[in-house]
Amino acid sequence: MKLIGILTSPYVRKTRIVLNEKKIEYEFVLTDLDSPDSIINEFNPLGKVPCLVMDDGKTLYDSRVIVAYLDTTTPVGKLLPNSNRSRADVRCWEALADGIMDAAVLIRLEGKRPAAQQSQEWIDRQMKKIHSGLKAMSFHLGNRSFCHENAFSLADIAVGCALGWLEFRFPGIEWRKEYENLSQLFDRLSERPSFRETKPL
Numbered sequence: 001m002k003l004i005g006i007l008t009s010p011y012v013r014k015t016r017i018v019l020n021e022k023k024i025e026y027e028f029v030l031t032d033l034d035s036p037d038s039i040i041n042e043f044n045p046l047g048k049v050p051c052l053v054m055d056d057g058k059t060l061y062d063s064r065v066i067v068a069y070l071d072t073t074t075p076v077g078k079l080l081p082n083s084n085r086s087r088a089d090v091r092c093w094e095a096l097a098d099g100i101m102d103a104a105v106l107i108r109l110e111g112k113r114p115a116a117q118q119s120q121e122w123i124d125r126q127m128k129k130i131h132s133g134l135k136a137m138s139f140h141l142g143n144r145s146f147c148h149e150n151a152f153s154l155a156d157i158a159v160g161c162a163l164g165w166l167e168f169r170f171p172g173i174e175w176r177k178e179y180e181n182l183s184q185l186f187d188r189l190s191e192r193p194s195f196r197e198t199k200p201l
Helices: 010-021 063-073 084-111 120-141 154-169 180-190
Strands: 002-005 027-030 051-053 059-061
Touching: 002 010, 010 063, 010 084, 010 154, 051 063, 059 063, 063 084, 063 154, 084 120, 084 154, 120 154, 120 180, 154 180
Parallel strands: 002 027
Antiparallel strands: 002 051, 051 059
């Protein structure tokens, strides 16, 4: 099994953390997304990471699809609950965290455009999504130690990756000062080997 990705992508990090928590062996294949010869183009028609290449050559792409599949491959480190309602709750946490990452990535991409072509209105719209998402995550977390039913799950992985990427790419967003419970959750998650080994540099 191979995972194609880059070291700084929060979506790739989410997938790597799941692989680590599930104790699944894999080969991590780094690629250059800016290169026309990037290996990702051979396996994902959208040219996006992460992409999981299975032993039979079939591929999965989109981190949400990949991590949901990985959780079914072994009972070790179960990350998604069996009951439909609880499973939906965890996936909703993941969607919220991914939405924050989506907005942050769009801001970063907009910042790479020539200054004259950048839209501050677009940046402000995405920034509003980030702050609304952080507020919602903090509210729903409350005083619990984990996002869902006080047990480590995919919800925590997704939230940890979102917060980690904000800290990495957007230090000006001072979410730690505003949301102490998110800061404490992130610190606890950062102590796990899966998070330490995938921290973006």
